[in-house]
Amino acid sequence: MNLLVCISKTPETTAKIAFTDGNTKFDESGVQFIMNPYDEWYALVRAIELKEKHGGSVTVINVGPAANDVVIRKALAIGADKAVRIDAEATNSVMVAKNIADYAKANGFDAIFTGKETIDFNGSEVGGLIAGYLDLPFVSYASDLQHDGTTATITRDIEGGVEVVEVSGPFVLSAAKGLAEQRIPNMRGIMMAKKKPLEVVAATAADAPVSVTAYSLPPEKGGVKMIDPENMDELVRLLREEAKVI
Amino acid sequence: MKADRYQYHDYYQINDLLTEEQRLVQQTMRDWVKQEVTPIIEDYAERAECPVHLFKQMGELGALGPSIPSEYGGGGMDEISYGIIMQEIERGDSGIRSMASVQGSLVMYPIYAFGSEEQKRKYLPQLATGDMIGCFGLTEPDHGSNPAGMVTRLTKDGDGYRLTGAKMWITNSPIADVAVVWARDDDQKIRGVIVDKEMEGFSAPKIEGKWSLRASITGELIFDNVYIPEENIFPEIKSMRGPLSCLSKARYGIAWGAIGAALDCYDSALRYSQERTQFGKPLGQFQLTQKKLAEMITEITKAQLLAWRLGTLMNDHKATPAQISMAKRNNVMMALQIAREARQIHGGMGITNEYPMMRHLMNLETVLTYEGTHDIHLLITGMDVTGLNAFS
Ligand SMILES: Cc1cc2nc3c(=O)[nH]c(=O)nc-3n(C[C@H](O)[C@H](O)[C@H](O)COP(=O)(O)OP(=O)(O)OC[C@H]3O[C@@H](n4cnc5c(N)ncnc54)[C@H](O)[C@@H]3O)c2cc1C
Numbered sequence: 043m044n045l046l047v048c049i050s051k052t053p054e055t056t057a058k059i060a061f062t063d064g065n066t067k068f069d070e071s072g073v074q075f076i077m078n079p080y081d082e083w084y085a086l087v088r089a090i091e092l093k094e095k096h097g098g099s100v101t102v103i104n105v106g107p108a109a110n111d112v113v114i115r116k117a118l119a120i121g122a123d124k125a126v127r128i129d130a131e132a133t134n135s136v137m138v139a140k141n142i143a144d145y146a147k148a149n150g151f152d153a154i155f156t157g158k159e160t161i162d163f164n165g166s167e168v169g170g171l172i173a174g175y176l177d178l179p180f181v182s183y184a185s186d187l188q189h190d191g192t193t194a195t196i197t198r199d200i201e202g203g204v205e206v207v208e209v210s211g212p213f214v215l216s217a218a219k220g221l222a223e224q225r226i227p228n229m230r231g232i233m234m235a236k237k238k239p240l241e242v243v244a245a246t247a248a249d250a251p252v253s254v255t256a257y258s259l260p261p262e263k264g265g266v267k268m269i270d271p272e273n274m275d276e277l278v279r280l281l282r283e284e285a286k287v288i
Numbered sequence: 289m290k291a292d293r294y295q296y297h298d299y300y301q302i303n304d305l306l307t308e309e310q311r312l313v314q315q316t317m318r319d320w321v322k323q324e325v326t327p328i329i330e331d332y333a334e335r336a337e338c339p340v341h342l343f344k345q346m347g348e349l350g351a352l353g354p355s356i357p358s359e360y361g362g363g364g365m366d367e368i369s370y371g372i373i374m375q376e377i378e379r380g381d382s383g384i385r386s387m388a389s390v391q392g393s394l395v396m397y398p399i400y401a402f403g404s405e406e407q408k409r410k411y412l413p414q415l416a417t418g419d420m421i422g423c424f425g426l427t428e429p430d431h432g433s434n435p436a437g438m439v440t441r442l443t444k445d446g447d448g449y450r451l452t453g454a455k456m457w458i459t460n461s462p463i464a465d466v467a468v469v470w471a472r473d474d475d476q477k478i479r480g481v482i483v484d485k486e487m488e489g490f491s492a493p494k495i496e497g498k499w500s501l502r503a504s505i506t507g508e509l510i511f512d513n514v515y516i517p518e519e520n521i522f523p524e525i526k527s528m529r530g531p532l533s534c535l536s537k538a539r540y541g542i543a544w545g546a547i548g549a550a551l552d553c554y555d556s557a558l559r560y561s562q563e564r565t566q567f568g569k570p571l572g573q574f575q576l577t578q579k580k581l582a583e584m585i586t587e588i589t590k591a592q593l594l595a596w597r598l599g600t601l602m603n604d605h606k607a608t609p610a611q612i613s614m615a616k617r618n619n620v621m622m623a624l625q626i627a628r629e630a631r632q633i634h635g636g637m638g639i640t641n642e643y644p645m646m647r648h649l650m651n652l653e654t655v656l657t658y659e660g661t662h663d664i665h666l667l668i669t670g671m672d673v674t675g676l677n678a679f680s
Contacts, residue, residue, distance in 0.1 A: 056295055076315075112308045119312055226320050229350025229363040229373075232312050 043098035043191070045089040046151040047122065048142055048172075049082070050104065050132070051075040051113045052162040065256045068162075077113045080157025080217055082120070087222035088187055089155050090121040096191055098152070099123040105132045105141050111240065118235035119227035125238065130245035133253075139171030140247035147176060151212065153194070158183050158216040166216070173214035181213060185220035292326040294318075294379065294555050299589045302596055306368070313369045317376035320349060325380030329503060330641040333381070336498065338505040340421075340463060346388055347418025351377065353396035360400060360408050361416030367602035371544030371595055379548035382651035383504030389545070390459045391415060393538035395422030395468050402480055402522040402530060411466060411482070423464035423492075425455035425483075425509045426531050432457075433664050434679075435470070436528050440511065442471040442479050448518050449473075451481060451511040457658070461492040461507035469509065470531045480522035480530050489514040500654040502647075536612050539659050540602060543615035544595045546655060547588060549648045550623035553630035554584045556643050560634050571633065580629045587626065591619045610672035617665035624652040 053059070053073045060069040076082075089100045102117040104110050105128040114125045128141045146154055154176075156169040166182070173180030185204070186197035198205045199218050227235075269277045281288045296318065303311060324345060332339045346352050355370045356362025363369075370392070378385035396415050399407055414420035431437040440453025451471060461467065467483040467490075483490055489512040498506060522530065558581055561572035571577045598615045601607035631638040631645040638645055656662050667678045 112311055115308050116312055116315070119316075226323070226349070227312070227316050228348060229313065229316075229354050229365060229369075230358070232309055232316065232350075233358070233364060235312070236309055 043092055043096045043152045043189070044150070045093060045098065045100050046142075046146055046149075046154045047081065047086050047089045047100060047102045047117070048104070048154065048156040048168060049086065049102050049113065049117050050078045050138075050157070050160050050168075051106065051110050052078045052160050055161070059259065061257045061259075065258065066254050068257070075110075075113060077116055078157050078160045078162075080159060080161070080219075082117070083224040084217035084219065084221035085155035085157050085215075086117055086120060086122065087225050088217065089153075090225070091222060092187075092189055093123075096189070101126060101149075101151070103128070103142055103145060105130055105138045105245070107131060108242075114240060115232075115235045116227065118238045118240070119231040120225050121227075121231065123238065125240040127240065127242050128245050129242050130248075133249060135165045135167035135171060136252055137245075137247050137249060139168045140175060141245050142168070143172045143175035144246040145243065146172065153212060154178075154214045156214070156216045158218045169214050169216035176212075176214070179209055179211075179213045180216075181207060181209060182216045183218040184215045185218045187215065187221060292322050293559065294322070294326070294552060297551055297555060297558075297585065297588065298592075299585055300593065302589075302592050305596060306372075310366075310369050310372055313365070314372045314376060316349070317351065317373050318379070320345070321376055321380040325377070325384055326644075329381045329384070330644075330647065333383070333502040333647050334641060336502040338387070338463065338503060339384070342384060343387065343391070343418035343421055345418070346377075346391075347416060350416075351388055351392075352418055353392040353400075353412070353416050356392075356396050356400050356412060356416065361413035362396070362400075366599075367540070368596065368599035370541060371599050374541040374545040375548040375551075375595075377548070378545035379552045381503055382545065382549055382648065382655050383501040385541075385545045385548070386459050386501060386504045386654075389538050389541045390424055391418075391422050393541055394424035394534045395466070397537050398424075398468050398480060398522070398530065398534050399482070401533065402525040403482075404519070404523050406519065407482060407522075415466075420465045421460055421463055423458050423460040423467045423509070424534065425458050425461070425467050425469040426535075427455060427457050429454060429456045433661060435531065436478075438470065438472055438478070440469065440471040442473045442481060442516070442521075444474055445515065449481075449516040449521065451483065451514040451516050453511055455509035457495070457506060458492070458509050459501075459504055459506055459658075461509055462494040462505050464492065467492070467509055468534075469511070473526075477526040478528050478530060480525055481516055482520045482522075483509075483511070483514065483516070484520070487514050487516070500650045502650075532609065535659055536607075536609050539612050539616040540598065540607070542655060542659055543591075543598060543612065543619045546616075546619040546623040546652070547591050547595060549652060549655075550584075550588050550591070550619075550626040553623075553627045553645050553648055554581070554588060556645065557581065557584070557630035557633040560637075560643075564635075577633060580633060584626045584629060587622045591622050594618060608672075610668055613660065613665045613668040616659060617662055617669070620652060620655050621662060624649070624656055627652055 057073045062069045100122045102122045103126045159166040181196045183199040184196045188195045194209045350363045354363035354365040358364040469481045491510045492507045494507045627649040
C-alpha cells in the first residue's frame, strides 16, 4: 500500500502571534515551528500503522522552503520511508493542493492523508482540494480507519455523532483526533531519518487566485468586573448593555 | 504538580548552532519528559520511590548510551546529542538523569571502552534497551573525594579472583543487574570488574533517608569474598585512568544536565513573576525581581555556550578532563543558585510541590557533590592553571 501523507508546519502553540507587511503576513521571527499535530499524531501515524500491517511505503510531502526540512525529518524519524518537499513558499491552500495533486498524479498512491486542519490557519481545505484536482473521493474528519487492503472503512466525526463510510479504490482522507496515537520518535529513528531520501522538487503550480488582504488579532480580553452579589440589577444592566449577551 | 507549562529559553539562539538531528533529539526528549516525567515526578520524589519503568522507556527512546555505536545497541550519536538528552531529562528531574547517565556513561561506556568483545556483546545491547540495569562502584565509605585510596581488593584465586570490600553511595545499586566495580589487585593496580547480581557473596542494600535525588535509588555494594571469573574483568585497563575516563563522560553530561534544571526553575519563575501581582503590579515589574531574572537568564546563557563549545571539543576528541571539570562545576553551581533565587520569586508557593524548585534545589545538592565535589573541581582547575597539585 503506497500512502502519501501531507505534512505542514505550524507555530508552536505557545508562540506569540504578530503580523507584518501591513497585517498581511504572519511574523515568523523568533517563532518555533512544529509539525501540525493533526498531520503528525493522526494522519502520519495511521499511515505508518497501515504500512506496517500491509507493507508498501509511506511518503510525506510538504510544500515549503528548506527551513521546513527539520519538520520533514521528524516525519521520517517517526517512520515515514521517504519525503518530498515542493520547493515553494506555501502561500495558500489552492496552490499547496495543486502542487501536491500534481505530484500525486505523477507518482500514484493508494491513499492520500492530510490533517483535518492546520492549527494556525484552520483552512481544512487542502484535502478536499486535492481530491477535487484528482477526482478522488474525499473523506473528512476521520477518527477511525480500517483497511483490508482493498476497502477502507472510515468513521467520520459528525455533529453529535459519527458516520461510518466505506471506500474502495484510492481516496483522500483528513485525519481527526482518535485516528491514531501520537508516536514519539526514538534516537534510532532520528539517526535513520538522516539516511532516508528527502527529494526536493520544483513547484508545478505557482500562485493562485486567493490572496490575504489582512489579518487581525481577536480583541483583547477585558478585565474582570466584580459586582456586589446584592446588586443584581447592575449585573443584568452590564450583561445587557456592555457585554450584550442578554 | 500543576500542568507542565515549560518552555525552552534560548536567549542567544544557540539552537541555530545545532544540526537538524540535534534539534530533533531536543524536541523528542522534551516531548517525552512532558508526557512521562513531569506528570509523575513530584509524587515519586515525595514517596522516595524510583520510577523504574522509565528505564525501559528511556531504552526504547534510545536515551541510554546514545553515543555507543549502534552495533552494540547504542545510538551512534554525537556528544552534543548526548548532552541535549541529558539536559532535557534533567529538566524533568536530576534523579532520572542520574539513572540515565550512570547507565550510559558509567556502565555502558567502560564496558564499551575497556571490555572484551564478549563482554560488549553480552551486556551492551541489554543495557541499551533498559532490560538490564547497571551501576558503577567507585566511591567507598572511607574514600570519596580520594577514590585512589580505595581498599576494595581483587585477589587472585585459582583461575579467577576474589572480590572483597564495600562501595557506598551507588546510584541504581539495589535494582541493578550488573555492577561495574573498581578494585585494587595484588599488584596494587586499579582494575575494573563486572559483577553480576547473582554472584554469591554480593549484596546491595538501599540507603534510606535521602532528602536529595529521592526519585533515584541509591545503595551500597557489599562484596563478601565474591568469586569473579577472569572473563568478568576488563582485560586491558589497569589504572585510575579507567574510572576517571568514565567520570569525564558523565561529568560532561552533567554540565549539560544541570542547565535543564536551571531552565525549569527560571521558566517557572519568569511565568510566576508575570502572573502574580503584589502592590498592584506583577512581580516581574519590580526592579529586584527583574535583577534576579536578568541574572538568571544571563548565567543560563553562559552555561549553554560553555556546554555547546565543550560538546564540539568532545566531538573532536579534544576536550581535556580539566575543561570538562570546569563546565561541571560552573553549571551545577549556576543551577543551584538559580533554583534558590527562583524559589524566592515564588514566595510561599515556592516551597510546595506545585512548583519544581524545591525538588531541583534538593537534587542539585547531590549533583554538586557527586562526580567530584564543587571544591575538588576548583582544585582541578587550580592545578591546571598553576601546575601545582593541592591534593598531595
Ligand atoms: C545520591 C548520590 C549518588 C551517588 N552515586 C554514586 C555512584 O553511582 N557511584 C559512585 O562511585 N559514587 C557515587 N556517589 C558518591 C559521590 O561521588 C561522593 O559522595 C563524592 O565523591 C564525595 O565523596 P564523600 O561523600 O566521601 O565526601 P568527602 O570526600 O568526604 O568530602 C567531604 C567534603 O570535603 C571536601 N574535600 C575533600 N577533600 C578535599 C580536599 N583535598 N580539599 C578541599 N576539600 C576537600 C569535599 O569537597 C566535601 O565538601 C554518589 C553520591 C550521592 C550523594
